[in-house]
Amino acid sequence: MIKFESKSNKILEVDEDHIVVFDDFRNVSLKEEADLIFADPPFGINFRGNHLTYHRTPDALSYVEVPREEYPRFIRELVEWCYKALKPTGSMWLLSGWNNLRHVLDAVEDVGFIQLNHIIWKYQFGVFTRRRFVTSHYHLLLLVKDKKNYTFNKPEHYPEDVWIIKRTYHHNEETAGNELPDNLVERCIITSSNPGDLVVDPVLGSGTTMRVCLRLNRRCLGIEINSLLEKRIREKLRVWLEQKCMID
Numbered sequence: 001m002i003k004f005e006s007k008s009n010k011i012l013e014v015d016e017d018h019i020v021v022f023d024d025f026r027n028v029s030l031k032e033e034a035d036l037i038f039a040d041p042p043f044g045i046n047f048r049g050n051h052l053t054y055h056r057t058p059d060a061l062s063y064v065e066v067p068r069e070e071y072p073r074f075i076r077e078l079v080e081w082c083y084k085a086l087k088p089t090g091s092m093w094l095l096s097g098w099n100n101l102r103h104v105l106d107a108v109e110d111v112g113f114i115q116l117n118h119i120i121w122k123y124q125f126g127v128f129t130r131r132r133f134v135t136s137h138y139h140l141l142l143l144v145k146d147k148k149n150y151t152f153n154k155p156e157h158y159p160e161d162v163w164i165i166k167r168t169y170h171h172n173e174e175t176a177g178n179e180l181p182d183n184l185v186e187r188c189i190i191t192s193s194n195p196g197d198l199v200v201d202p203v204l205g206s207g208t209t210m211r212v213c214l215r216l217n218r219r220c221l222g223i224e225i226n227s228l229l230e231k232r233i234r235e236k237l238r239v240w241l242e243q244k245c246m247i248d
């Protein structure tokens with residue numbers, strides 16, 4: 001059973017080792033330290049250009065963005081929360097776009113994480129541009145607390161730090177904003193954890209991390225502020241939720 005505290009009464013329990021809490025991660029505290037944290041936070045962009053998006057009530061297919069001017073504080077609070085939640089031998093994968101990368105790197109250094117790798121994920125389907133290059137990469141930081149003691153299951157003999165992984169094209173399927181491909185998340189989780197380990201995703205989104213953990217036999221706590229995303233999370237975890245209904 002995963003032990004945590006939250007005042008939220010909106011919880012989706014796939015089983016006792018796979019739990020989604022709908023809450024702000026800042027209101028949740030773990031009673032068991034995590035072996036691995038996987039965090040793909042909002043980008044903190046487009047706020048000035050699109051006030052409507054910010055003030056819009058999030059729906060089942062959108063996520064809660066952070067205004068650009070609040071981003072440095074938000075990312076620092078996230079990194080501090082993760083550092084506190086992690087075992088001394090634990091690791092963290094932290095994702096970022098390029099726009100706010102400097103705030104992310106500052107927070108990581110200030111909080112005391114050690115950066116092991118700075119991976120570039122190259123994807124296809126960047127947004128079309130007229131007067132600048134199309135953004136088609138993302139940054140993945142691999143962070144640890146103790147550089148002499150952490151899990152590293154080397155995925156291949158010569159693993160390089162540029163990964164070319166396709167974004168999934170969901171034909172006829174409504175998805176939440178910015179869902180990561182399962183095989184990207186899988187690569188991070190296999191590398192930095194072992195079966196039975198506790199993985200925490202404090203900004204869960206559509207439930208990709210939870211689905212990967214269920215497949216890979218890792219325990220998982222996911223935290224997501226937008227409770228309307230439950231619909232999409234249930235779709236992604238359908239197989240496991242159906243099994244649960246049959247057992248219940």
Ligand SMILES: C[S@@+](CC[C@H](N)C(=O)[O-])C[C@H]1O[C@@H](n2cnc3c(N)ncnc32)[C@H](O)[C@@H]1O
Binds near residue numbers: 043064
């Ligand atoms: C980029 S998305 C994550 C996408 C996810 N990796 C996936 O594959 O679906 C970031 C998520 O963080 C959520 N979020 C934003 N602020 C949050 C907070 N304070 N606490 C918890 N979740 C938050 C957003 O609603 C959004 O769903």
